[in-house]
Amino acid sequence: MRYIVIGAGAVGGSIGGRLHESGHEVILVARGTNREALRADGLRLTTPEGTRTLDIPVAAGPDEVEPRDGDVLMVAVKTQHAVAALDAWAARHSRSPVVCAQNGVSGERLALRRFPEVYGMCVWLPAAHLEPGQVVAACGPLTGILHMGRYPAGTSDTLRAIAADLETSHFAAPVVPDVMRWKYAKLLANLGNALDATLGPQAVGSPEGRELRERAMAEGRAALAAAGIAHVSEEEQRRRRGNHMVPQAVEGVEQVGSSSWQSLARGTGSVEADYLNGEIVLLGRQFGVPTPVNELLQRTANAFAREGRAPGSLTPSELAAAAG
Known part of the structure; x- marks a missing residue:
């Protein structure tokens, strides 16, 4: 699989950086000064293991990424920016599965209007992005816990394959049939x-x-x-x-x-x-x-x-x- 991470901030940078470190193919999609810094100097990722610079391909948008089988769009922009991002990527990449790695509960519904295969991700991933090209994810031993499921309900083999890749990349990635219960919590x-x-x-x-x-x-x-x-209850979380x-x-x-x-x-x-x-x-x-x-x-x-x-x-x- 190739992961196209749309939004290389705290969440997108952490997930994309960790996947890249584990040998998975990743493209980061970024805007403005963040894109310029990532292209010039790479992603500077800080975790409890230390700080390193990762040379990950960076794109400005869908015109710079030729679609291919096995692509996964991971949407990590904040929801107020989701419509613009989804519209742009749907024009050329509408056959790709979409994972909404966002807070709130509106991103999945917005994505399903444009893509037939949409997955929700409940993101427990404390991370910071304050400077262009730099992300800090300071939790351990896991960087985050990412519950995932098909939207509005269900699972799939594709999702289990994504979860397996995340599990090799310092995340827990439980696949659940009721992901929105986790996202509402x-x-x-x-x-x-x-x-x-x-x-x-x-x-x-x-x-x-x-x-x-x-x-x-x-x-x-x-x-x-x-x-x-x-x-989900606070106790279960x-x-x-x-x-x-x-x-x-x-x-x-x-x-x-x-x-x-x-x-x-x-x-x-x-x-x-x-x-x-x-x-x-x-x-x-x-x-x-x-x-x-x-x-x-x-x-x-x-x-x-x-x-x-x-x-x-x-x-x-x-x-x-x-x-x-």
């Missing part, structure tokens, strides 16, 4: 990303930050229940993770925040809030469940991105007062 956990981005990782642990996170998750659980959407993914100190690397925090730190102009907190807001409106905290977090995170505000520049008391 991850969605609930990601409702705190907007808090982390606007307050900062330390402030999220304040009494106000903890209360807001619990209120956001309670709204999320209520919205999913009203919609009849099942999700903890049991599966076990001690396979333990954050490890990496020399010269400071702790950073969530993917939303990183988007603000890089000044990208957008965050995933519409597809994380906004997913709960949407369900709440559809099924009559109030979601005021998630609405506030969605609106606040989007304002931060739009206005170019620095991550962590809001105080917990200010946000708590706005939440009421």
